Amino acid sequence: MIWMSTITTGWGVISMARIDHTFASRIEMFGGIDFTACYNCGHCTAVCPLVEENASFPRRMLRYTILGMEEDIQSSLDPWLCYYCGDCSETCPRQSNPGEIMMSLRRYLTSVYDWTGFSRRFYTSRKWEFGSIAAVAAVVVLLFALFLRPTADPSGLINADGGVKINSFVEGMSSETFVSVIEIGDWVMAAIVSFFLLSNIFNMYLKVVVRNRKVSPPLSLYVKEAWNLVYHFATQIKLSKCSDRTYWGLHWLLMSGYTIMFTMIVLFLPWFQVEKIHPIYHPQRFLGYYATFGLLLGLIVWSVQRIRKSGEKHRYSHSTDWLFLVMLFLTTLTGILVHIFRISGMVPQTYYTFVIHLAILVPMLVVEVPFSKWSHLAYRPFATYFYNLINSARMLEEKKKK
Numbered sequence: 001m002i003w004m005s006t007i008t009t010g011w012g013v014i015s016m017a018r019i020d021h022t023f024a025s026r027i028e029m030f031g032g033i034d035f036t037a038c039y040n041c042g043h044c045t046a047v048c049p050l051v052e053e054n055a056s057f058p059r060r061m062l063r064y065t066i067l068g069m070e071e072d073i074q075s076s077l078d079p080w081l082c083y084y085c086g087d088c089s090e091t092c093p094r095q096s097n098p099g100e101i102m103m104s105l106r107r108y109l110t111s112v113y114d115w116t117g118f119s120r121r122f123y124t125s126r127k128w129e130f131g132s133i134a135a136v137a138a139v140v141v142l143l144f145a146l147f148l149r150p151t152a153d154p155s156g157l158i159n160a161d162g163g164v165k166i167n168s169f170v171e172g173m174s175s176e177t178f179v180s181v182i183e184i185g186d187w188v189m190a191a192i193v194s195f196f197l198l199s200n201i202f203n204m205y206l207k208v209v210v211r212n213r214k215v216s217p218p219l220s221l222y223v224k225e226a227w228n229l230v231y232h233f234a235t236q237i238k239l240s241k242c243s244d245r246t247y248w249g250l251h252w253l254l255m256s257g258y259t260i261m262f263t264m265i266v267l268f269l270p271w272f273q274v275e276k277i278h279p280i281y282h283p284q285r286f287l288g289y290y291a292t293f294g295l296l297l298g299l300i301v302w303s304v305q306r307i308r309k310s311g312e313k314h315r316y317s318h319s320t321d322w323l324f325l326v327m328l329f330l331t332t333l334t335g336i337l338v339h340i341f342r343i344s345g346m347v348p349q350t351y352y353t354f355v356i357h358l359a360i361l362v363p364m365l366v367v368e369v370p371f372s373k374w375s376h377l378a379y380r381p382f383a384t385y386f387y388n389l390i391n392s393a394r395m396l397e398e399k400k401k402k
């Protein structure tokens with residue numbers, strides 16, 4: 001039920017706020033747990049290492065959620081400024097799990113920004129979650145079965161160096177054509193993923209900057225603050241302020257490994273996927289090994305921590321958290337197997353594992369990047385960008401008034 005009401009919070013009177021009493025129960029579907037026990041004491045905000053003057057989370061978000069102030073949450077950047085270190089949940093006297101509510105709100109906001117409605121279904125229905133992954137995987141396998149079947153005579157598929165020619169499997173198709181086909185597929189996939197992700201980010205921009213009409217940043221500020229995007233994406237520097245700095249190191253290792261692998265596969269495929277097996281010191285192999293190491297280490301440590309429920313940030317796992325970890329792990333594992341089979345000269349094993357690898361990789365990218373857990377890699381730097389943009393615009397306006 002929706003009411004218009006005058007609300008008083010720790011930040012003064014908010015007149016005629018729109019409140020929805022069903023909101024708290026809806027947030028439970030995104031993973032929120034026991035948060036209604038919160039009595040607004042503010043310990044969580046006091047211990048949060050990332051709180052700044054204009055971002056008093058997580059208490060404010062807890063309050064808004066319990067009161068059902070959905071529009072205020074939708075126009076807030078606070079959930080994205082939290083990196084889920086878990087410090088607040090450790091100190092909460094009511095065990096209201098403020099860190100988990102921030103995580104749940106990020107899932108909820110991802111579904112709000114997504115205009116297709118797919119993200120909401122993905123987060124709230126396991127049938128949709130697993131069904132969509134299975135459907136995209138089936139399309140990949142079907143495409144190989146129909147158009148990219150292996151040659152009946154594998155005798156010419158071994159290189160002079162003893163390795164398998166990864167691009168010459170397909171009956172009647174040259175190595176160059178095969179790479180071009182996979183590359184075109186890569187570009188089509190990247191275009192689709194980028195379209196959905198960027199349009200969702202635009203939706204986020206409309207909600208947090210345009211409709212939240214507290215300030216109107218001039219164009220020059222958009223350019224001036226743009227460095228935030230690259231800097232925060234590349235360094236994840238805010239996470240380093242949390243008490244557990246190892247977590248930052250692991251997060252960075254995994255993120256850089258993923259970004260390197262994604263860049264090599266999508267932007268430099270003809271350089272990355274070649275017939276010749278390069279010596280171990282070649283940059284192509286070195287970068288591949290670095291990315292694999294970063295991904296594997298991060299995935300193993302986080303999976304073990306989630307299984308053991310060690311620390312507040314691993315105490316609760318939504319099904320989408322596990323799906324993300326499992327799919328990334330299987331993608332990495334099948335990639336390693338393709339490499340081992342290749343350098344060992346094992347022809348059928350290389351081909352079939354390559355198809356399985358793509359049948360896991362493609363749905364992970366198509367479904368996870370724009371609609372689910374992976375999207376936080378884009379939303380976080382944009383949130384920091386919008387946050388700094390709004391603050392700079394506010395300062396500029398105050399300066400003009402003086």
Ligand code: SF4
Binds near residue numbers: 038042043044097
């Ligand atoms: S979440 Fe816990 S620490 Fe934070 S305001 Fe509520 S009761 Fe206090």
Ligand code: SF4
Binds near residue numbers: 049057081084088102
């Ligand atoms: S989980 Fe960490 S970063 Fe997030 S609100 Fe709590 S203390 Fe702050």
